[in-house]
Amino acid sequence: MGFDEEWAGIRSAAPEQAAVDMRLNQLDGGGGGGAAGGQPNLATAPAKKRAAANTIETELEPNTDKAAKWADAATTAAVGGFAGWETAAGLKTVEATWDKQVKTLLGRLASEKAALRATAGTFGQQELDTRARIAGVQPASGITKY
Incomplete structure (x- = not known):
């Protein structure tokens, strides 16, 4: 399939994917916001999210660190066994690459853990803020004065 055919297919499917409904002067159909009768998509x-962050902290990070140390010990022993050979130099290069990759992986795990915790907190705070705003709305009717 060429670019032109693929692009034509994408353009023809776009209106179906971007259906927009508008309702004025009527109550919600009961499904919340969004398209009529549709389910909320958030x-x-x-x-x-907190459980996933805790799993990263209590299982993935320590086990990754443990595996890295085990591999370093085994590689160091192999380098000693091949002392004077080119294999020892190659193993040192492999070990340096491994250490760099482990450091990158641990950094990625730490950032994912932080992002999960921040997202959980942000959504929780957003819920509280929305509830507070809704609770603070005063009825527009003058009958509430009596």
Whole structure:
């Protein structure tokens, strides 16, 4: 399939994907915001995000660090066994690359953990802020004065 055919297919499918409904002067159909009768498409589970962050902290990071140290010890022993050979120099290069990759992986795990915790907190705070704003809305009716 050439570019032109693919682009034509994408353009013809776009209107179907971007259906927009507008309702004026009527109540919501019960499904919340969004398209008529559609389900909300934003769902978050702060507890699951915290659990995932805790798994990173208690399992993935320590086990990755442990595996890295084990591999370093084994490689150091192999380098000693091949002393004077080109293989020893090659193993040192492999070990340096491995250490760099482990450091990158641990950094990535730490950033994912922080992002999960921040996202869980942000969505939780957004919920509280929205509830507070809704609770603070005063009825527009003058009958509330009586």
